[in-house]
Amino acid sequence: MPRPIQATIHTQALAHNLNLARRHAPDARIWAVVKANAYGHGIERAFAGLRGADGFALLDLSEAQRVRSLGWRGPVLLLEGVFEQRDLELCSRLDLWHTVHCEQQIDMLATHKTNVPQRVFLKMNSGMNRLGFAPAQYRSAWTRLNALPQVDEISHMTHFSDADGAKGVAHQMEVFEATTRDLPGERTLCNSAALLRHMDATAASDWVRPGIAVYGSAPDYPLSHAAQWGLQPTMTLAAKIIAVQNLQAGDTVGYGSNFCADGPMRIGVVACGYADGYPRICPTGTPVLIDGLPSRTLGRVSMDMLSVDLTQLPHAGQGSLVTLWGRAHNGAVLPIDAVAAQAGTLAYELMCALAARVPVVLEE
Numbered sequence: 001m002p003r004p005i006q007a008t009i010h011t012q013a014l015a016h017n018l019n020l021a022r023r024h025a026p027d028a029r030i031w032a033v034v035k036a037n038a039y040g041h042g043i044e045r046a047f048a049g050l051r052g053a054d055g056f057a058l059l060d061l062s063e064a065q066r067v068r069s070l071g072w073r074g075p076v077l078l079l080e081g082v083f084e085q086r087d088l089e090l091c092s093r094l095d096l097w098h099t100v101h102c103e104q105q106i107d108m109l110a111t112h113k114t115n116v117p118q119r120v121f122l123k124m125n126s127g128m129n130r131l132g133f134a135p136a137q138y139r140s141a142w143t144r145l146n147a148l149p150q151v152d153e154i155s156h157m158t159h160f161s162d163a164d165g166a167k168g169v170a171h172q173m174e175v176f177e178a179t180t181r182d183l184p185g186e187r188t189l190c191n192s193a194a195l196l197r198h199m200d201a202t203a204a205s206d207w208v209r210p211g212i213a214v215y216g217s218a219p220d221y222p223l224s225h226a227a228q229w230g231l232q233p234t235m236t237l238a239a240k241i242i243a244v245q246n247l248q249a250g251d252t253v254g255y256g257s258n259f260c261a262d263g264p265m266r267i268g269v270v271a272c273g274y275a276d277g278y279p280r281i282c283p284t285g286t287p288v289l290i291d292g293l294p295s296r297t298l299g300r301v302s303m304d305m306l307s308v309d310l311t312q313l314p315h316a317g318q319g320s321l322v323t324l325w326g327r328a329h330n331g332a333v334l335p336i337d338a339v340a341a342q343a344g345t346l347a348y349e350l351m352c353a354l355a356a357r358v359p360v361v362l363e364e
């Protein structure tokens, strides 16, 4: 028998969340962002739920190839553009649209041999200071691109640093709009947080680029919870209890003895550890569901196991199913955001860190 741990990808929930994104941006087209192997879900596994998108945005050329191999003939956008000259040949061959964020990428295009001009997304650095042309250089980059026979339509793109927080997007939108106002071309501004929280940014977008919301996490947790946005979990991680221990006051649990019982307790040992992608840093008290009922972790997470409290759950024992995040069989949900918060990180990181050794099943 394989080790009793499994991740489940929920196809219906992906489709539901994508629809929800569409309702927030009824006039825009939607890039389903599937970088990082669809945020750890697996591009091939996520595809069934996301095929209603208008395009797929990602950044690895190998991932673009996989999307094409799935039979997708619609738009595919490389969010970081090309990394070297020969990547442009693949763009021509697979009909990939690509971001242009720096002069070197324009240089590569200028020497690219093709009879079919390419669609590009010119990226502005409107304040994030990651990728893109500064506003003062943006128009000359556009003029240079526009003069190239290798380039077809030019769209405009920027990315927000604070769509999920108090600073908001207005300052970046102002810069973006002032610089692009009289330039032709479509515009794309919004990640998940901007799409859900900033209607003006959504209204200014011909394309929106939701990632994390499509995967059922609230981009502004803990300000909002996924359920408040109507988002459903798309990934469940669950494992079984493989041993039970009875403790007395003073007994300790796991490495470093950092949990100590203050009275009689029953604990379960679960077949999930940090080598499966469950964060080692999660402290005692991190929420879990045991047979769909709420409980908590105890002591340190080890490589292949972690411990949970069964004291209040007399029916739970060896073989009980523990949901580490996602949806339990009784329909109860443990938001991945709540586990990520205990680890001092975001659901993005937990999803992406699901380990290769965990078997994944697709639920229709």
Ligand SMILES: *Cc1c(COP(=O)(O)O)cnc(C)c1O
Pocket (backbone or CB within 6 Å): 033, 035, 079, 159, 190, 191, 192, 193, 209, 210, 211, 212, 213, 219
């Ligand atoms: C990852 C990414 C997104 C999606 O962001 P979410 O916060 O997951 O919605 C959108 N645009 C760009 C440029 C990205 O890199």
